[in-house]
Amino acid sequence: MSATNSVVSAFRVLEAVAEMQPVGLSELGRAVGLPKSSVQRALLTLHEVGWLRPTSTQPTRWSLTYRAFSVGSQARDHQFFRETAMPFLNDLQLTTTETIHLTALDGRELVLIERLDTSHPLRAFLPLGSRIPLHASASGLAFLAASGEGFLADCLTGRLAPRTDQTITDPDTLRETIEKVRRRGYSVNPEGLSKGITAIGAAIVDAQGEPIGSVSVSGPSIRIAPETFETFGKAVRETVQRIHAAL
Structure with a gap:
């Protein structure tokens, strides 16, 4: 996957989480039409840079952090x-x-x-x-x-x-x-x-x-x-x- 495609996929995942949170990997994959492996990479990247947070329970579900609010308010x-x-x-x-x-x-x-x-x-x-x-x-x-x-x-x-x-x-x-x-x-x-x-x-x-x-x-x-x-x-x-x- 090219760098451009990776960025596009990450934003698609981010927007889907915003609409469906808290949401799991399988639901996200169906919503954005991407392989689970691609969705998982996007989730981990967005978590690493502070945009998403996972639950501590299993199965893992994802939600936005306050970084989205902070950026959006600008x-x-x-x-x-x-x-x-x-x-x-x-x-x-x-x-x-x-x-x-x-x-x-x-x-x-x-x-x-x-x-x-x-x-x-x-x-x-x-x-x-x-x-x-x-x-x-x-x-x-x-x-x-x-x-x-x-x-x-x-x-x-x-x-x-x-x-x-x-x-x-x-x-x-x-x-x-x-x-x-x-x-x-x-x-x-x-x-x-x-x-x-x-x-x-x-x-x-x-x-x-x-x-x-x-x-x-x-x-x-x-x-x-x-x-x-x-x-x-x-x-x-x-x-x-x-x-x-x-x-």
């Missing part, structure tokens, strides 16, 4: 983006009393970079760093609605994997949904990402009008019901406008 653009947005996210939570998510684009997915938790015992929950599909989430639908045709067409090419039985996976239906989002300025995603959870989102755009992230309000569908959609939608839309002005 992403300056996202740090500035988050710090600028925080006062407005706090205001949004006071208005809605539900969980607030701030996401930023990474490739063809959104990454959760901030979460403000509600005090309600029954609530939506996604770990920080979660990767969120564009077509299956309120944040993603809002982002797609603010995107140009080239990006949108690229995202709708290929299979759109369902996350629940309510996920929109038909490209034509998704385009119709995106047009509705554009007209009203916010998205509504009833249980498309997580069963029992409804979210309402809006995209944050930069000075050139390009989307750079999204804000969403998420909570149990028994609380975020149709009668709240317009009120919460307007609140989210106003929040992203305020963030845009501050940026």
